[in-house]
Amino acid sequence: MSLRIGIAGISGRMGIYLAEEAAAAATLSGGTSRSGAGPAGAPHFPDIIALARESDVVIDFTHASTVQAHARALAETETPWVLGTTGYGPEDEIAIQEAAKVIPVIAAPNFCTGVNLVLLLAEKLGAVLPASQYDAEIVEMHHRQKVDAPSGTALAIGRAVAAGRGVDLGDVIASGRDGHTGPRKDGEIGFATLRGGQIVGSHTVMFTAGDEQISLTHHAFDRRVFASGAVRAALWLHAQPAGLYGMRDFLKL
Ligand SMILES: NC(=O)C1=CN([C@@H]2O[C@H](COP(=O)(O)OP(=O)(O)OC[C@H]3O[C@@H](n4cnc5c(N)ncnc54)[C@H](OP(=O)(O)O)[C@@H]3O)[C@@H](O)[C@H]2O)C=CC1
Numbered sequence: 001m002s003l004r005i006g007i008a009g010i011s012g013r014m015g016i017y018l019a020e021e022a023a024a025a026a027t028l029s030g031g032t033s034r035s036g037a038g039p040a041g042a043p044h045f046p047d048i049i050a051l052a053r054e055s056d057v058v059i060d061f062t063h064a065s066t067v068q069a070h071a072r073a074l075a076e077t078e079t080p081w082v083l084g085t086t087g088y089g090p091e092d093e094i095a096i097q098e099a100a101k102v103i104p105v106i107a108a109p110n111f112c113t114g115v116n117l118v119l120l121l122a123e124k125l126g127a128v129l130p131a132s133q134y135d136a137e138i139v140e141m142h143h144r145q146k147v148d149a150p151s152g153t154a155l156a157i158g159r160a161v162a163a164g165r166g167v168d169l170g171d172v173i174a175s176g177r178d179g180h181t182g183p184r185k186d187g188e189i190g191f192a193t194l195r196g197g198q199i200v201g202s203h204t205v206m207f208t209a210g211d212e213q214i215s216l217t218h219h220a221f222d223r224r225v226f227a228s229g230a231v232r233a234a235l236w237l238h239a240q241p242a243g244l245y246g247m248r249d250f251l252k253l
């Protein structure tokens, strides 16, 4: 039998595409959702443990509040974990690292190849362009239903620029400027978040100096691009030893 892929969050905007892509590439074991909803014909499980017991790998696109419980459940059932959820915090990251001691985990705020190339280029630009001359600003726009801001991808771009500059994003982040902010500080990495309509996901990082501007932009037009990337990552992850992986490992970037 082909690999059995379970989808946590199967009723969601992403879950529907993930279920289709999983069924096309392997066997869809079913999914979870709070409401019990999901695509017709896909088995629904009452919780993540029940889903994991019938799956060889679980793809999880749910909500930040589930991360710690899912980390414990998937480690307990020894089920590889593809984590696409965004908006989680430092304690959730610790839970992910603990789980990765027992199971293979790939966590990525964006499973499409194009964005992961942007991350690579952003790190390179961060390394080459002096922070005192080139102001780095990141703009993202998403659909009106998105619950976390800045997006996980925008934060990953910020971390990539910071890594290129040899600093921690937390020390230089300027997110949601408003009111009397004073002038821009050298080395700051700024974020602006836009929400509206049904934009699937757009990200731009700009490096602006006195005499030139370099910008990298990625537009996702269809959620299937994330879903097919996550399913390909699941097929790869299943054969890996326990550990915490990123898209760079999977894509060999
Ligand atoms: N890494 C990537 O490439 C991408 C990541 N994402 C991220 O994926 C996540 C989901 O996005 P999206 O599909 O748009 O969100 P939706 O709100 O459309 O779907 C969320 C799904 O998770 C379920 N869910 C929500 N909260 C809980 C909870 N507390 N416990 C259990 N299940 C829950 C929902 O069930 P119910 O319907 O019953 O409420 C639903 O099935 C977000 O964090 C988003 O940022 C999105 C796109 C790409």
Ligand SMILES: O=C(O)C1=N[C@H](C(=O)O)C[C@H](O)C1
Binding pocket: 086, 109, 110, 142, 146, 147, 150, 151, 152, 153, 154, 200, 201, 202
């Ligand atoms: O919630 C979304 O829709 C998306 N979330 C991800 C993020 O927060 O970066 C990825 C993608 O842009 C769509």
